[in-house]
Amino acid sequence: MQYDIFAVGDNVADYYPEQKRIYAGGGAYNTAVIGKRLNLKTAYYGAFGTDENAKFMYNTLKKEKVAYPVSDIRKGRNAVSIVEKNSGEANIKAVDKGVYKNLSLNENVLDLIKKSKIVHTNIYSYFEDYLAKLHYQTKLSFDFSYLRNKEYLEEILKKVDIAFFSEARQKEDQTAFIDWALQQGPEVVVLTRGGNSALLKSGQIELEIETQTIKTVDTLGAGDAFISAFLTSLIRDFKPDEPEKYYQLALKKAEQIAAKYCQINGSLGIFADRQEDVIIYNNIHA
Incomplete structure (x- = not known):
């Protein structure tokens, strides 16, 4: 079966202590779910644990x-994070990867994944070793988030x-970085900048899309919503003879969907109450 988007990587139960609620999240997971909500045929691959959060x-x-054609259930704890909000700005304070520490994909699984129109993953997914096997077999989309490690980027971007990319945590010449x-x-590079405009470059095409002024409830997952909507627009609308027009359209739709998801709690608005606080045993976010 061919999927529109096959997202590979992280699923994370995001815990909000002040609400005592777990929200469904994780970059790859969010991208697959939002794509499905936008009426695409999407699939997800990632490892789930066997605890209460994993079942949720x-x-x-x-x-x-969302299709889950390759089952990977591992005994143990699901990935979980601790999230704190300040005036709507979500800050991840701690992350425990739980059972999700590596991937081991055989050729049959890769053959299934590469039939998709776009395969999306990110820096948290342990999928780097498989990119070369999928390159030129399908379109590969990658979320580098804030990462600016040049050695890593040189290896993966090709x-x-x-x-x-998300806006860097340190000051940088953004235009020069996008050019580099x-x-x-890659065919196209997109830089999102939180509440500021997003930038895109592809060949000689340079675009900028302004963000809406909204009352932000929660920024967690807004970048995933942007990515999912951008990819959705490319799949549905893009025509190579007018790339600038359709990149502009994709940016506009992505900004609209990202703004929508900033107005809900959690990445997807789906939660489960928890009576006891979540404890992080192995914080990789420290």
Whole structure:
């Protein structure tokens, strides 16, 4: 079966202590769910644990009607994070990866994944070793988030088609960085900048889309919503003879969907109450 988007990587139960609620999240997981909500045929691959949070995450995926064609259930704790909000700005304070520490994909699984129109993953997914096997077989989309490690970027950017970045935590020349990233090999580079405009470059095309002024409830997952909507627009609308027009359209739709998801709690608005606080045993976010 061919999927529109096959997202590979993290699923994370995001715990909000002040609410005593777990929200469904994780970059790859969010991208698959939001794509399905936008009426695409989406699939997700990632490892689930066997605890209460894992069951919540797994059942949510099924309720959202996202395909999970390759089952990977591992005994132990599901990935979980601690999230704190300040005036709507979500801050991840701690992350425990739980059972999700590596991937081991055989050729049959890769053959299934590469039939998709776009395969999306990110820096948290342990999928880097498989990119070369999928390159030129399908479109590869990669979320690099805030990462600016040049050695890592040089190795990965040459294997992907669509590169997404978040604004760097340190001051940088954003135009120069986008130019450099594009020179490494991808067809298009997109830089999102929180409440500021998003930037895109592809060949000689340079675009900027302004953000809406909204009352932000929760920023967690807004970048995933942007990515999912951008990819959805490319799949549905893009025509190579007018790339600038359709990149502009994709940016506009992505900004609209990201703004919508900033107005709900959690990445997806789906939660489960918890009576006891979540404890992080192995914080990789420290």
